[in-house]
Amino acid sequence: MKPSLKSGGLGFLAGILNGLFGAGGGLLVVPMLEAQELPPQKAHATSIAVILPLSLLSAALALFQGRTLDWPAVWTLLPFGLAGAAAGAFLLSRMNPLLLKRLFGAVMLIAAVRLLLR
Amino acid sequence: MSTLFALGLAGFFSGVCASLGIGGGFVLLLYLTAIAGTPQLEAQLVNLIFFLPIGGFSLGFHLKNGLVEKSVLLPSILGGVFGVACGAILAGWLSDRGVSKLFALLILAVGLRELFFSHPKQAGSGWEEFLLYGQEPDRKPR
Incomplete structure (x- = not known):
C-alpha cells in the first residue's frame, strides 16, 4: 500500500475516535506511525501535529451541533x-x-x- | 472537597499525565464523566478545548526541534477530516448514553493493555522526553 494511503487511513481512523469520543486519536496514531518506521519521539511529536487540527475541527463541529460548553x-x-x-x-x-x-x-x-x- | 478544588486537581493530573505521555485526555474525561457526572458529550467538548492550548504549545516546541515528520501530515489530516465528520455524525446519532458506553469499552481495552501488556520501552519514551531535554535524551540528567 502507498505510504500516503496508509497515512490517510490512519488519519481517518484517528478522526473517527476524535470526532466520536473527543479523545483517543493518539492511541492509534502513535503505534501506527511507529509501524511506519518513525522513531518513537518523532511518532509522538507527529501525532500531536495530526491530532491538534482534528481536535480543533471536532470542537468546532460539536459547537456547531449545538453542544453546550x-x-x-x-x-x-x-x-x-x-x-x-x-x-x-x-x-x-x-x-x-x-x-x-x-x-x-x-x-x-x-x-x-x-x-x-x- | 469543593467542586472547584476537585476540578483543579483533575486538570493538574490531566496535565501531569499528558506530559508523561500516559493519556492526559482520558484522565480529564474520566473525572468529568465517571466522578463529576458531566454528560459524556459535554465532557468531550471540554476535553477537546482543554487540549488545544496544551497541544499547541507542545507542537510549537516539536516543530522548532524538527521532530515532526511533515510528509505524513497532509494525507493524515485529510483522512482525519473525513474521520472526524463520521465520528461527529455517529456521536450525534448515538445517544449520550450510547457514546458513554462505547467510551467505557474503549477505556476498558486501553486499561487492560496498560495494566498487563505495557513494556518499559513504551513507557515515557516519547515526545515528553523531548519537551524536557531537546533532541538528545541520552544526555538528560539522572
Whole structure:
C-alpha cells in the first residue's frame, strides 16, 4: 500500500475516535506511525501535529451541533493543566514510567466498570 | 472537597499525565464523566478545548526541534477530516448514553493493555522526553 494511503487511513481512523469520543486519536496514531518506521519521539511529536487540527475541527463541529460548553470549567482547568504539564515534565526522570502506566491502567479499569454500570 | 478544588486537581493530573505521555485526555474525561457526572458529550467538548492550548504549545516546541515528520501530515489530516465528520455524525446519532458506553469499552481495552501488556520501552519514551531535554535524551540528567 502507498505510504500516503496508509497515512490517510490512519488519519481517518484517528478522526473517527476524535470526532466520536473527543479523545483517543493518539492511541492509534502513535503505534501506527511507529509501524511506519518513525522513531518513537518523532511518532509522538507527529501525532500531536495530526491530532491538534482534528481536535480543533471536532470542537468546532460539536459547537456547531449545538453542544453546550462549560466555559467556567475550561478556564478553571487550563492553569492547573499547564502547571500539571510542567510538573509532569519535572517528574519524568524521577518516576518509574512503567509503574505509572500500570496505575493508569488500573484507574481506567475502575472508571470503565463505573461507567458501564451507570 | 469543593467542586472547584476537585476540578483543579483533575486538570493538574490531566496535565501531569499528558506530559508523561500516559493519556492526559482520558484522565480529564474520566473525572468529568465517571466522578463529576458531566454528560459524556459535554465532557468531550471540554476535553477537546482543554487540549488545544496544551497541544499547541507542545507542537510549537516539536516543530522548532524538527521532530515532526511533515510528509505524513497532509494525507493524515485529510483522512482525519473525513474521520472526524463520521465520528461527529455517529456521536450525534448515538445517544449520550450510547457514546458513554462505547467510551467505557474503549477505556476498558486501553486499561487492560496498560495494566498487563505495557513494556518499559513504551513507557515515557516519547515526545515528553523531548519537551524536557531537546533532541538528545541520552544526555538528560539522572
